[in-house]
Amino acid sequence: MKYSTGKETKRKIIDATFQLMADKGFDALSIDDIMTSIGRTKGSFYVHFKSKEELLYEVMRTRLDRGHGQMAEEILKELSKDNCNVRAILERVTDEIHSSSGQNRLTWAFAFYHLLIHSRKNEFVREWLESNEDQWSNFLRMIVKRGQELGQIRTDVDTQTITNMCMAIVVGYDILFMLNPQIDFSEVNHIHDWMFVNDQNPKNEG
Amino acid sequence: MKYSTGKETKRKIIDATFQLMADKGFDALSIDDIMTSIGRTKGSFYVHFKSKEELLYEVMRTRLDRGHGQMAEEILKELSKDNCNVRAILERVTDEIHSSSGQNRLTWAFAFYHLLIHSRKNEFVREWLESNEDQWSNFLRMIVKRGQELGQIRTDVDTQTITNMCMAIVVGYDILFMLNPQIDFSEVNHIHDWMFVNDQNPKNEG
Amino acid sequence: MKYSTGKETKRKIIDATFQLMADKGFDALSIDDIMTSIGRTKGSFYVHFKSKEELLYEVMRTRLDRGHGQMAEEILKELSKDNCNVRAILERVTDEIHSSSGQNRLTWAFAFYHLLIHSRKNEFVREWLESNEDQWSNFLRMIVKRGQELGQIRTDVDTQTITNMCMAIVVGYDILFMLNPQIDFSEVNHIHDWMFVNDQNPKNEG
Amino acid sequence: MKYSTGKETKRKIIDATFQLMADKGFDALSIDDIMTSIGRTKGSFYVHFKSKEELLYEVMRTRLDRGHGQMAEEILKELSKDNCNVRAILERVTDEIHSSSGQNRLTWAFAFYHLLIHSRKNEFVREWLESNEDQWSNFLRMIVKRGQELGQIRTDVDTQTITNMCMAIVVGYDILFMLNPQIDFSEVNHIHDWMFVNDQNPKNEG
DNA sequence: GATGAATGAGGGTTCATTCAT
DNA sequence: GATGAATGAACCCTCATTCAT
Numbered sequence: 001m002k003y004s005t006g007k008e009t010k011r012k013i014i015d016a017t018f019q020l021m022a023d024k025g026f027d028a029l030s031i032d033d034i035m036t037s038i039g040r041t042k043g044s045f046y047v048h049f050k051s052k053e054e055l056l057y058e059v060m061r062t063r064l065d066r067g068h069g070q071m072a073e074e075i076l077k078e079l080s081k082d083n084c085n086v087r088a089i090l091e092r093v094t095d096e097i098h099s100s101s102g103q104n105r106l107t108w109a110f111a112f113y114h115l116l117i118h119s120r121k122n123e124f125v126r127e128w129l130e131s132n133e134d135q136w137s138n139f140l141r142m143i144v145k146r147g148q149e150l151g152q153i154r155t156d157v158d159t160q161t162i163t164n165m166c167m168a169i170v171v172g173y174d175i176l177f178m179l180n181p182q183i184d185f186s187e188v189n190h191i192h193d194w195m196f197v198n199d200q201n202p203k204n205e206g
Numbered sequence: 207m208k209y210s211t212g213k214e215t216k217r218k219i220i221d222a223t224f225q226l227m228a229d230k231g232f233d234a235l236s237i238d239d240i241m242t243s244i245g246r247t248k249g250s251f252y253v254h255f256k257s258k259e260e261l262l263y264e265v266m267r268t269r270l271d272r273g274h275g276q277m278a279e280e281i282l283k284e285l286s287k288d289n290c291n292v293r294a295i296l297e298r299v300t301d302e303i304h305s306s307s308g309q310n311r312l313t314w315a316f317a318f319y320h321l322l323i324h325s326r327k328n329e330f331v332r333e334w335l336e337s338n339e340d341q342w343s344n345f346l347r348m349i350v351k352r353g354q355e356l357g358q359i360r361t362d363v364d365t366q367t368i369t370n371m372c373m374a375i376v377v378g379y380d381i382l383f384m385l386n387p388q389i390d391f392s393e394v395n396h397i398h399d400w401m402f403v404n405d406q407n408p409k410n411e412g
Numbered sequence: 413m414k415y416s417t418g419k420e421t422k423r424k425i426i427d428a429t430f431q432l433m434a435d436k437g438f439d440a441l442s443i444d445d446i447m448t449s450i451g452r453t454k455g456s457f458y459v460h461f462k463s464k465e466e467l468l469y470e471v472m473r474t475r476l477d478r479g480h481g482q483m484a485e486e487i488l489k490e491l492s493k494d495n496c497n498v499r500a501i502l503e504r505v506t507d508e509i510h511s512s513s514g515q516n517r518l519t520w521a522f523a524f525y526h527l528l529i530h531s532r533k534n535e536f537v538r539e540w541l542e543s544n545e546d547q548w549s550n551f552l553r554m555i556v557k558r559g560q561e562l563g564q565i566r567t568d569v570d571t572q573t574i575t576n577m578c579m580a581i582v583v584g585y586d587i588l589f590m591l592n593p594q595i596d597f598s599e600v601n602h603i604h605d606w607m608f609v610n611d612q613n614p615k616n617e618g
Numbered sequence: 619m620k621y622s623t624g625k626e627t628k629r630k631i632i633d634a635t636f637q638l639m640a641d642k643g644f645d646a647l648s649i650d651d652i653m654t655s656i657g658r659t660k661g662s663f664y665v666h667f668k669s670k671e672e673l674l675y676e677v678m679r680t681r682l683d684r685g686h687g688q689m690a691e692e693i694l695k696e697l698s699k700d701n702c703n704v705r706a707i708l709e710r711v712t713d714e715i716h717s718s719s720g721q722n723r724l725t726w727a728f729a730f731y732h733l734l735i736h737s738r739k740n741e742f743v744r745e746w747l748e749s750n751e752d753q754w755s756n757f758l759r760m761i762v763k764r765g766q767e768l769g770q771i772r773t774d775v776d777t778q779t780i781t782n783m784c785m786a787i788v789v790g791y792d793i794l795f796m797l798n799p800q801i802d803f804s805e806v807n808h809i810h811d812w813m814f815v816n817d818q819n820p821k822n823e824g
Numbered sequence: 825g826a827t828g829a830a831t832g833a834g835g836g837t838t839c840a841t842t843c844a845t
Numbered sequence: 846g847a848t849g850a851a852t853g854a855a856c857c858c859t860c861a862t863t864c865a866t
Contacts, residue, residue: 003829003865023326028233030856043859044830052857114323116384120229120316133385157396164382164393169371172378176370178322179339187370190363194400215846236839249843250847258840421825435738439646442860455864456826464861522738528796529732532641545797569808576794576805577787584790588782590734591751599782602775606812621844621850648835661839662851670836 010048012038017055018063022110026056026118056118060128064112071096072139079146086147087196090166091189093143097170098185106181109174133167140166152196162195216254218244223261224269228316232262232324262324266334270318277302278345285352292353293402296372297395299349303376304391312387315380339373346372353402360403368401422460424450429467430475434522438468438530468530472540476524483508484551491558498559499608502578503601505555509582510597518593521586545579552578564608574607628666630656635673636681640728644674644736674736678746682730689714690757697764704765705814708784709807711761715788716803724799727792751785758784765814772815780813 016037020029031052032042049055075093078084098105119126141163147153153162173188222243226235237258238248255261281299284290304311325332347369353359359368379394428449432441443464444454461467487505490496510517531538553575559565565574585600634655638647649670650660667673693711696702716723737744759781765771771780787809794801 006829009829025231025233025323025326027231028327031858032856040829041831042857043832046858046860047829110323110326113319113381116381117231117316117320117323120231121234129385133382154400156399161393161396164379164389165375165397168378168382168394169374170378171381172374172376173370175319175322175377175381176339176374179335183370187367188374190367191371191397191400193362194360194397237841238839246846247848248840249849252841253846437643437645437735437738439643440739443862444860452825453827454861455828458862459825522735525731525793526735528793529643529728529735532643532728533646541797545794566812568811573805573808576791576801577809580790580794580806581783581786582790583793584786584788585782587731587734587789587793588751588786591747595782599779600786602779603783603809603812605774606772606809624850627850649837650835658850659852660836661853664837664839665850 006048009038009040009044013045013048013055014059014062017059018111019107021059021114022107025114026059057124057128059111060115060125064108064115065132066097066136075139075143079143084146084150086143086150086152087192090143090147090192093140094170094188105185106177109178113174113178137163137167147196154195154197166191166195213254215244215246215250219251219254219261220264220268223265224317225313227265227320228310228313231320232265263330263334265317266321266331270314270321271338272303272342281345281349285349290352290356292349292356292358293398296349296353296398299346300376300394311391312383315384319380319384343369343373358402360401372397372401419460421450421452421456425457425460425467426471426474429471430523431519433471433526434516434519437526438471469536469540471523472527472537476520476527477544478509478548487551487555491555496558496562498555498562498564499604502555502559502604505552506582506600517597518589521590525586525590549575549579559608566607566609578603578607624666627656627658627662631663631666631673632677632680635677636729637725639677639732640725643732644677675742675746677729678733678743682726682733683750684715684754693757693761697761702764702768704761704768704770705810708761708765708810711758712788712806723803724795727796731792731796755781755785770814772813784809784813 013034016034017026017029020033020037024033031045035042035045049058071093075089078089079086115125116129119129141159144153144162144166145159148155148159148162157165169188169191173183173185176183177185219240222240223232223235226239226243230239237251241248241251255264277299281295284295285292321331322335325335347365350359350368350372351365354361354365354368363371375394375397379389379391382389383391425446428446429438429441432445432449436445443457446467447454447457461470483505487501490501491498527537528541531541553571556565556574556578557571560567560571569577581600581603585595585597588595589597631652634652635644635647638651638655642651649663653660653663667676689711693707696707697704733743734747737747759777762771762780762784763777766773766777766780775783787806791801791803791806795803
């Protein structure tokens, strides 16, 4: 049909952009590319967005945010229990990160790291990414700290460093994955074999 | 320096491009930007390069290659000794990676990950990166394997996975570093505290 | 009001256009600007006008016409009297010109001279302006001629030239006014001090 | 020839713009229009100007400035003489205004009044016009004042007002001329017949 | 009457590339 | 080697206009 609802077209534009920016990056993506890919003409883009930049922000908010909001509360409640299994919690979080990026993890990864690169020249994007990372960092640190308090996580390395290592290995696997999509992403959890003290350690990779 | 020609201007172009592409990325960089920054005019670019793409390849070869060639031979010789200290070797390799990126690590990181992103749409770049990664992967695996043979590295996780983890944590710290340049890059080595078996583990700095 | 239809929205559109075109000119004015300013949306513009051009003509007719029709008859009757005071009549006409442009003289002036400029590329506008000017010219010439016949206006310069001078000084003050809105528009009448013969010249206001 | 000197092309662009903006106005003029009219393509415009706006300023400076600088000094010297003929001086100034607008007075007038209109939305243009007008106003006032001091110009109207009237009538004739190019522009000088006291008034040409 | 999605032409601007000088 | 004028394609964005709802 020639006339769709605004909401639908807007969603299509965001979806298409997310897909396409994984390949070419946001800058190299033309509005014509986007609109043609959804069967519309260039001019009508501006019915839905004030500018290309606004589109980027929308894509960030709706497609690239590895938000943990929904999960966070449950986790915090779980953590406060005396007998909580911190390793199980941590692995749940890692899984969530994977699955939250949607079915097409590679697409997500390229789009996301495009954004990281883009942040160098766009303050707004940079702040958004920093805040994103802060949230994750704080969230993870809380878990690690609790693990150490409960004697489940080793204490030979300090809390912040362990947190950084966890984050680094997750994003590092993103990068390896982009270079070689055959990599088994679940390997990430092996670091837990070392991080957690032995008697806590019955699990042996998936 | 590994410049293939002795031409001074050509070298200047490559250096300037490497510096500038960290900020804006290669695509967003215009030939005018580059040539102006070295006090020349646009037209003379084509005296030195057939195209902008060729320039990218030249930058890759001379500035973004985390080559390990020089070091590799020495390492292999060292590894073959009966009493070699694998942890020391590994840390030397990690240090080399850091320092090989030059004084300005952040510049290097942005430029390199620009390239990674760029690889999605450029076969040549993709192959170059894959080959780059293969070399490193093979090299590291050799070291890890030797460490396991000698009983210095734990064997509860298989060789390839440990290799991947080492690589992931190195590139992961690159990414964290891009998000937050205050991060202490030497933390990377803490994974060795866990990876190596205890009596091998005298080092404890932060 | 001289709006041809009773339609409220149509009137609003015309008014808004008149106001807005003083700032940006008619060409630079978008239909979106106009409709937004009256709290309607772009699409409904075409319920009221066939095209943007038609709107211009409507604005011309209803807001930019310095028509003298109403006044003309009275003046003619007055002029035919033996003892008529031509200077008083002329000043009444001048005042009428000022006040006919509405409260916001500056708005009127910019809009009108926009139109004059526009006339260069639009035959219809040009003809309208020419006819407008002809009417005024004829009307004024009649007054001047009568003044000369009665010995009230000097005869050292011929009728048509005096008429032109009167018109020029009126529109000239429009222009000075646009450049410097502090100018005292009533100065225009000082030319009468010279134009009329001395014993006719008791008036001296500023 | 395909490659001209920059100076020549720049001049051609300015000339063409001056000609074309009389018809369509500066805004309605596209860079494509301009460049096509001089046998070049749109892209090369930016070799010569940073932006379309910069072109406007250049046209203003080189084509629309009714500068009086050259003449001013001579006039001032003349004025200081005891027996100077102020009317002759004033008529020389008026003539200069006419001729300084070049051969094609109508073109000049439309371009100039386009600019005046444009000033409403461009601060820089507005200031330029104001300063332009100030210079003229000051210059003319000096002449009028001297004329009054010497008893050559009537004193029943104050200096500033006479100055304004002179300016108004000059620009007013510009406008009449735009409406009707047949008008005899030299009529402007007839106001001098009234402005100067009688015994000074031997001149009577049309 | 009004809405707002869609169109298509065109505008200013950028840029890799070519080429006469 | 270097310059800088010129090209032509592409880009983001604007806008008068149309039309289904």
